[in-house]
Amino acid sequence: MLAAEPSNRTAFLRMAQISHDRMILAGNRRPDDDALPLARESAMWMAKYIESGPVAPAETQQVLLAMNNVANRFRIARKYDEALSMGYRAIDLAGKLREPLQGGSLLMNTAYIHRDRGELNEALIDIRRAVQVLTPASAPGVPDQGRMSNLALALSREGAILAEIDHVSLAQAADAVKPLERSFQISDDYAHKDPTDSLNRGHLQPAVMVLARLLRDSDPVRSLALYDHLLLHLGEIKNNSQFRRYEARALAASTYPLTRLGRLNEGRDRLDAALSKLSGVKLYPTRQAELGSEVDDALRAQGDLEASRGDIAGAIRTYTTLLELVMASKPSPDDDLTDAVDLSRLFASLAGLERRAQHDENAGSLDRRRIELWQQWDRKLSGNALVRRELDAANPGSAHPLASLASSVPSAARQ
Numbered sequence: 015m016l017a018a019e020p021s022n023r024t025a026f027l028r029m030a031q032i033s034h035d036r037m038i039l040a041g042n043r044r045p046d047d048d049a050l051p052l053a054r055e056s057a058m059w060m061a062k063y064i065e066s067g068p069v070a071p072a073e074t075q076q077v078l079l080a081m082n083n084v085a086n087r088f089r090i091a092r093k094y095d096e097a098l099s100m101g102y103r104a105i106d107l108a109g110k111l112r113e114p115l116q117g118g119s120l121l122m123n124t125a126y127i128h129r130d131r132g133e134l135n136e137a138l139i140d141i142r143r144a145v146q147v148l149t150p151a152s153a154p155g156v157p158d159q160g161r162m163s164n165l166a167l168a169l170s171r172e173g174a175i176l177a178e179i180d181h182v183s184l185a186q187a188a189d190a191v192k193p194l195e196r197s198f199q200i201s202d203d204y205a206h207k208d209p210t211d212s213l214n215r216g217h218l219q220p221a222v223m224v225l226a227r228l229l230r231d232s233d234p235v236r237s238l239a240l241y242d243h244l245l246l247h248l249g250e251i252k253n254n255s256q257f258r259r260y261e262a263r264a265l266a267a268s269t270y271p272l273t274r275l276g277r278l279n280e281g282r283d284r285l286d287a288a289l290s291k292l293s294g295v296k297l298y299p300t301r302q303a304e305l306g307s308e309v310d311d312a313l314r315a316q317g318d319l320e321a322s323r324g325d326i327a328g329a330i331r332t333y334t335t336l337l338e339l340v341m342a343s344k345p346s347p348d349d350d351l352t353d354a355v356d357l358s359r360l361f362a363s364l365a366g367l368e369r370r371a372q373h374d375e376n377a378g379s380l381d382r383r384r385i386e387l388w389q390q391w392d393r394k395l396s397g398n399a400l401v402r403r404e405l406d407a408a409n410p411g412s413a414h415p416l417a418s419l420a421s422s423v424p425s426a427a428r429q
Contacts, residue, residue, distance in 0.1 A: 023066050027073060030059035034080040037087055042256055044297055046090075053087040056080060057100060069111060078108050078116040082123055089127045092350055097127045115161055118147035122168050129175050132351045132398050134184050137175045144168040145193070162200055163214055169197035170221035178224050180359055182351055182400060187228055194228075197221040198240075205247050212254065215247045219260050223267065234271035241268035255295045262291040262308045266315040273322045281319050288312045302342035305356035310340065314363065326371050333364040347387055351400075354391055358384050358404060384408045 015025040033056035040048040060081060063069075069077055081104035088097035101124040108117035125141035128134070148165040150157040173194035177187040198221045204214035226240040241264050248264065251257045265288035269281035289312055292298035303309040317332035337360060347354040365380035388405040395401050 026063040050091040118144045166197045166200035169193040194225040234274040238271040262288040266312045303339035
């Protein structure tokens with residue numbers, strides 16, 4: 015069609031949508047390197063469509079959905095300027111097209127882009143705007159399921175921005191529990207109504223992972239129950255590699271409350287199951303591991319479980335191997351705040367193990383790398399509260415400021 019009619023606007027839109035759909039498929043594979051070029055291709059065609067005339071009424075939701083997903087792919091690829099530009103352009107368009115619910119979904123994405131940049135106050139503003147827009151009025155009737163599903167996702171993201179431990183967050187655990195519990199309830203209710211509903215099971219996953227981590231130390235029984243509940247629902251979706259990766263994360267995470275309950279053998283079994291899941295989707299064994307990946311999670315859990323068993327030498331070997339795999343993936347801790355947090359945790363864990371083994375020189379070297387990392391971030395984001403917390407925590411013997419978050423979780427959430 016474009017060859018015959020180079021200015022055909024419908025063809026512009028269809029090319030944008032085709033590139034978008036290919037981007038989604040590429041993003042669900044590992045590696046996902048093909049997804050970013052397709053995102054840029056979709057953005058180019060969408061710009062041609064929008065700039066050449068009005069959006070057709072029948073296409074408004076699909077246009078905004080595609081723009082949101084493209085912006086999210088830019089975020090995943092850490093192209094934050096492109097992500098915010100696309101996100102706020104779509105939000106402006108949603109207002110003009112009178113699509114407030116699509117605007118709420120778009121605000122969820124810009125909130126996470128701000129979080130990844132360390133702009134946590136801006137992130138909280140956007141995510142709370144999203145929750146407000148997506149919350150149905152108190153009028154009688156059954157709320158729209160699509161709206162409620164998006165609300166559940168927005169609430170889980172609000173909880174993550176407030177207090178996701180081991181991640182970029184505001185460290186406000188007491189405020190995080192309520193939105194996380196509400197998100198869990200909405201997604202879980204829908205999951206129980208339909209055993210094939212992958213969307214709401216996918217939304218259940220982030221809420222449970224953040225909430226169970228918050229409760230891990232203060233209430234390991236509830237934490238384990240949450241992981242088990244999530245695993246039950248994830249297992250109901252068959253032949254889906256993304257859900258197998260979700261299972262691997264939940265299995266690895268569940269080893270921690272099991273350890274606190276003294277059930278180390280069960281923890282080992284779950285870790286073996288997590289590694290088996292990763293092997294099944296061809297992610298493990300591997301020659302490299304990205305920070306924050308499923309392999310990263312599993313190997314940290316393995317090292318921590320070995321340390322809990324008293325095998326400090328084995329834990330050091332596991333963490334050293336993980337560090338080598340991470341560095342082989344060429345992380346960007348000097349430019350990417352999420353990478354900085356993840357690598358800093360890795361340095362801290364390995365330094366603690368080296369110190370337990372009385373390898374003080376190795377521990378000191380890791381401590382210095384951690385301090386230098388946060389010193390350069392302090393120069394880059396002067397006055398940033400998260401960076402200052404991390405820099406303070408990088409001093410040897412200092413507890414990570416998020417490690418005690420669970421103690422501030424309201425007691426009602428631990429019942």
